[in-house]
Amino acid sequence: MVSASQFCGMLKSHGFNFCSGVPCTILKDIILCLSSDPDLPYIPATREDEAMGIATGAYLAGKQPVVMMQNSGLGSSINPLASLDILYRIPMLLLISWRGYQGKDAPEHLIMGEAMLKLLEALGIPYQVISEDNPETAISASVKSMRERGIPVAAILKSGIVQ
Amino acid sequence: MKRYDAICAIVQALDGNELLISSNGMISRELITVRDSPQNFYMIGSMGLASSIGLGLAISLPKAQIVVIEGDGNVLMNMGSIATTGHFAPRNLIQIVLDNECHDSTGGQPTVSNTAKLEDVARASGYHMAARVTTEAELGKILRQSLGKGPAFVLVKVEKGSVKGIARVSHSPEEIRSRFQQAVRSLSG
Numbered sequence: 001m002v003s004a005s006q007f008c009g010m011l012k013s014h015g016f017n018f019c020s021g022v023p024c025t026i027l028k029d030i031i032l033c034l035s036s037d038p039d040l041p042y043i044p045a046t047r048e049d050e051a052m053g054i055a056t057g058a059y060l061a062g063k064q065p066v067v068m069m070q071n072s073g074l075g076s077s078i079n080p081l082a083s084l085d086i087l088y089r090i091p092m093l094l095l096i097s098w099r100g101y102q103g104k105d106a107p108e109h110l111i112m113g114e115a116m117l118k119l120l121e122a123l124g125i126p127y128q129v130i131s132e133d134n135p136e137t138a139i140s141a142s143v144k145s146m147r148e149r150g151i152p153v154a155a156i157l158k159s160g161i162v163q
Numbered sequence: 164m165k166r167y168d169a170i171c172a173i174v175q176a177l178d179g180n181e182l183l184i185s186s187n188g189m190i191s192r193e194l195i196t197v198r199d200s201p202q203n204f205y206m207i208g209s210m211g212l213a214s215s216i217g218l219g220l221a222i223s224l225p226k227a228q229i230v231v232i233e234g235d236g237n238v239l240m241n242m243g244s245i246a247t248t249g250h251f252a253p254r255n256l257i258q259i260v261l262d263n264e265c266h267d268s269t270g271g272q273p274t275v276s277n278t279a280k281l282e283d284v285a286r287a288s289g290y291h292m293a294a295r296v297t298t299e300a301e302l303g304k305i306l307r308q309s310l311g312k313g314p315a316f317v318l319v320k321v322e323k324g325s326v327k328g329i330a331r332v333s334h335s336p337e338e339i340r341s342r343f344q345q346a347v348r349s350l351s352g
Contacts, residue, residue: 018223043222043251045215046243053212053244057184057219060204060343061227062351065219083208088336 002135004029007162010136011066012040014143016093018058020051021068026097026159048073052080059090068095071116081123081152091146094154101158120154127154132161166261166321167193168299173232173259174198176303182220186213186233188268190261192329194232201342205332211240214258221253227350228255228310235262235276248314249288256313263321271323285316
């Protein structure tokens with residue numbers, strides 16, 4: 001388990017300096033932490049695809065962006081992934097919360113909770129599931145594959161790891 | 164006014180240092196025909212997101228002038244972007260909407276922009292300037308007035324229909340991205 005401020009520090013140490021997204025309860029402490037951090041500003045978007053557009057603009061401007069979302073928002077991100085960020089090779093870190101993990105959640109999260117990793121695989125998006133013992137490992141591995149592949153990569157965050 | 168003529172008027176009114184984001188379909192195809200430049204980001208997919216890409220650029224590059232050129236179909240698909248842009252209100256962003264009240268690139272199916280007053284939405288969302296124009300002269304004038312004084316929302320009423328035989332965007336997406344990044348670096352350097 002890490003604190004939100006340690007987690008944000010980890011993102012910054014890897015060079016991330018721009019963030020957009022749509023909140024999730026699992027991400028709330030991270031977003032709170034970023035809301036007062038000028039080194040990793042967070043621009044709240046109305047939808048996840050809008051967040052990906054904003055992050056794309058930031059990348060073109062020379063920033064290294066993170067997009068945060070609940071996995072429900074992966075649904076609205078499929079087209080920007082396929083026809084913008086993978087197509088133009090725009091690297092960014094997608095920090096996606098895993099609602100519906102192991103089928104234990106509110107009913108609206110169960111289908112996406114089950115389908116999420118398969119959707120990422122189908123799109124060819126590399127992903128890492130962040131472990132409780134060592135969150136840094138997944139972030140480092142994500143950054144490595146983001147730099148190698150030059151496309152968006154996903155780090156999946158379950159409940160209870162960042163607090 | 165034909166959409167092609169509106170794009171000619173836009174290119175003529177700008178001073179050449181701006182970064183342009185053009186939406187998918189005929190708008191990018193007509194822009195590349197009027198004036199190709201590494202400073203143009205032709206968004207060939209991801210319909211709706213031209214204004215969001217423009218916002219990310221405008222926030223990240225406060226000294227650059229960003230101009231988004233999109234259609235009414237694009238705006239209607241991502242109306243939340245107007246609220247976000249109005250909130251962050253970057254002075255260096257102009258959003259031009261070429262409104263022909265239809266999805267021209269896919270066969271002219273009607274949109275609802277004949278009843279939705281998009282410039283009113285922009286004004287109510289906090290844009291510093293929002294206007295509807297119908298002539299090339301008005302369009303040129305308002306663009307020159309809006310440089311550095313945005314966010315500005317300029318809705319341009321244009322006719323349905325395209326120039327016959329217009330070329331597709333010939334550069335690959337990776338080329339578009341890489342030469343645009345180079346243009347950003349030269350402008351900021």
